[in-house]
Amino acid sequence: MNRQRDTVARFFEAIAEGERDTVEALLADSFTFTSPRDNGLDRAAWFRLCWPHTDRFADFDILLMAVEGQRVFVTYEGVMEGGARLRNTEIFTVTLGRIDAVEVFFGWSLPHPAPEGGSLPDPDG
Template sequence: MKDLTDIARRSYQAYVDKDRAAIEAVIAEDFHFTSPLDNRIDRRTYFERCWPGSETISDFRFVRLVEDGNKVFVTYEGTATTGRRFRNTEVLTMRDGKIVEAEVYFGWNVPHEAPAGGFIDQPRKGGDS
């Protein structure tokens, strides 16, 4: 059995390297992607909508990379080519050595925009705590 965290690492490295063949090799044909902006889009739509973002990525630093059954939980700090930093968490579901599902949770800038112990005052959306 392949190390699932290695498969996850290779998918992020493909973004850094701008290597579409490398990411296609680890994403299943029946892959689906969900984020706050995307609701279970298919593989084709993912490559049309998300892959162009690889041009703006210069690095990923893993904060957490945890395998649990057929899932890998990943928290990373990414760096854009502009120098802007951000933190995301993703849950990757694997099958037969490929990623079949990605759930992405994002919204943090690094450093955090709110002061330590504080918050940014703005209206909450339904379901936010």
């Protein structure tokens, strides 16, 4: 197996299981988190701002996990408590079995809110 891949897979398992101690052990001291809403949160800020929301996830269905060097690219469907689903892609940087950085690219809710073959109205008009 691949150490980077195994580390990221364990991260998703620990989130789904609510295992904060495991997540803490997987994140490097220099960890940063970036998403459309967050710009380079450090480890402490991630635990303060993001960890409380992880209990919304009941499970993750990993659709794609590709490793290139220290980077792991993951596309998943998050299964939320209550059954709602969403799709995201994340890039993890993993060094020596610990996650240095996560970059999140938000996807969409499932089922997709736009009609098949169509688009949602532009919010800017």
